[in-house]
Amino acid sequence: MESVEASSNGQRILRIQAPIVDSVSCYCRVDAGLKTVAGARKFVPGAKLCIQPDIDPRAHKSKNSRRERSRVQSPLLPGLPDDLAIACLIRVPRVEHRKLRLVCKRWYRLLAGNFFYSLRKTLGIAEEWVYVIKRDRDGKISWHAFDPTYQLWQPLPPVPVEYSEALGFGCAVLSGCCLYLFGGKDPLRGSVRRVIYYSARTNKWHRAPDMLRKRHFFGSCVMNNFLYVAGGECEGIQRTLRSAEVFDPNKNRWSFVADMSTAMVPFIGVVYNGKWFLKGLGTQRQVMSEAYVPETNNWTPINDGMVSGWRNPSISLNGRLYALDCRDGCKLRVYDEATDSWKKFMDSKLHLGSSQALEAAALVPLNGKLCIIRNNMSISLVDISNPDKHVESNPHLWETIAKKGHFRTMVTNLWSSIAGRSGVRSHIVHCQVLQV
Structure with a gap:
């Protein structure tokens, strides 16, 4: 002007x-x-x-x-x-x-x-939505987006057909707005290397380069906007894998990194203090734990109090490591480095039940708070900045923002527990947060 x-x-x-x-x-x-x-x-x-x-x-x-x-x-x-x-x-x-x-x-x-x-x-006006990938009772993959501002579930384009029935695939977010699906096991083709991603900016699915190795039921994480995958399984003589690789979105290329100390099928992982911790089953079905440091490109076996008391799901937020202390996610624990042990952190004082429908499936960060997502699609926000305050006198510390399938009374909790034991198989596979 x-x-x-x-x-x-x-x-x-x-x-x-x-x-x-x-x-x-x-x-x-x-x-x-x-x-x-x-x-x-x-x-x-x-x-x-x-x-x-x-x-x-x-x-x-x-x-x-x-x-x-x-x-x-x-x-x-x-x-x-x-x-x-x-x-x-x-x-x-x-x-x-x-x-x-x-x-x-x-x-x-x-x-x-x-x-x-x-x-x-x-300008600080970008909004975060919760994206939930769920396996329905018929084995089909569906996904849903939740807007925490208006507390509404939003429509999304369908998951591409190649992932509509996949097992053991990875899910991660790069650049804050791109949700990647990678690897997994196709019912007909077996283990695959394919990679696709959804852009929250275009509201469409796109192609990305394939991984270097076919794998399913592997570990994955994002550090410094690089996508890492390690371990898992693949059909063939060497069923359990040691290999690991990294994807650079700027170069649009996969590269191998150092192999793990031993082959592993991870069942839990988290990034904490600049390290990627993985815990899983080895070739002899024994429980093993390793940590990867990107700066040194090195894997180290881990056997300490953090790993021994580590439960899934867990999350690292604001420099501290949190995990759930009960099945419905109404109790939180925090890892104390000074004592190398897990301690009780916060209790919602409102427990929902122990059925599969009410089981907490994921922990994600949402607008600076800790977000708990359950298999019945109910979502709770926990303000972890004030752990010394009592939940009874401060209900905003632990609030429910999505009540779809949320059971409140003793009768409905009992009915949910019965339904959960009778073979309800609908459950959340992955959960991520995209910012746009």
């Missing part, structure tokens, strides 16, 4: 003021060329740099009238410069973004790229 001011001696001074947001750029159409999973024949990088130059409608006049018309675009919002229009649109709640994409092509391009959501993140 330009403004003209008069100086004391009568001369005119032209001042150039920076716009609120950059309205001249191409709005980073980095995702416009991505192919969805269906029919994709080649790997497409998950992130590209914006290389389209700024457009000046007065420069490079062409005789082609069609090209000239394409340079002059209608405003995003009539009567407002584009920078002000974008400043308004980025403040629209995330739940309405699906509707905004349908308004016009310019709005769709804006909301399908990195520019729009980078501004939301920079």
Whole structure:
């Protein structure tokens, strides 16, 4: 924006003021060329740099009238410069973004790229949603997104068919907004190397490079925005694996890292104090534990108080390691490094039952709090910043934000326990948080 001011001696001074947001750029159409999973024949990088130059409608006049018309675009919002229009649109709640994409092509391009959501993140108005991947009673994989602001479950595109019945696959989030599914066991093809990912910005599934080894029921984690996988099983002579590999989303490439000390099928893992801890079963079905340090690319066997009292699910949040102390997730424990032991941390004082439907399946961080997700799709938020306060006098410390299937009375708890023992197989497989 330009403004003209008069100086004391009568001369005119032209001042150039920076716009609120950059309205001249191409709005980073980095995702416009991505192919969805269906029919994709080649790997497409998950992130590209914006290389389209700024457009000046007065420069490079062409005789082609069609090209000239394409340079002059209608405003995003009539009567407002584009920078002000974008400043308004980025403040629209995330739940309405699906509707905004349908308004016009310019709005769709804006909301399908990195520019729009980078501004939301920079200004601190990006929203976190909980994504739950569940195996239904018929063995099919489905998934659901929960908006904690409006406390509503939101629709999502269906899981690609190659993962609709997969077993033992991994799930992780890179760059805060891309949910990856990788590996696993196909009912017909056996162990696979495939990798796909869902972008919360485009609301679509995309392809990614395959892993280097076929594997299922393996361990995985994310450190410094690198995706690590290790161990697991694969059909063949060497059934249990020692190998480990890492995916770099910037280079869009998998690479091998150091092998584990011994082959393992992990059943629990967590990143804590810059290390990746894994606990699982070895080739002789004995319980084993190892820790991986990315800086040294080295695995070390672990046998201490942390591992011996470690239970699933667990989470590292704000530098402390938490785990559940009961099946329904209504009690929390915390690891104390000074004594190398697990201690009681917080009790909700409202226990739900011990059925499979009420079993806590995942712990994830959500808006600075600890989030507990159960198999009945109920979700609780725990404020762990004030452990000394009593839950009875401070109900906001432990609150339920999703009550789907949430049982409250003694009768319904008893009925749920009976149903759980009678073979209810619907359960949560993975749970992640995406920020957009």
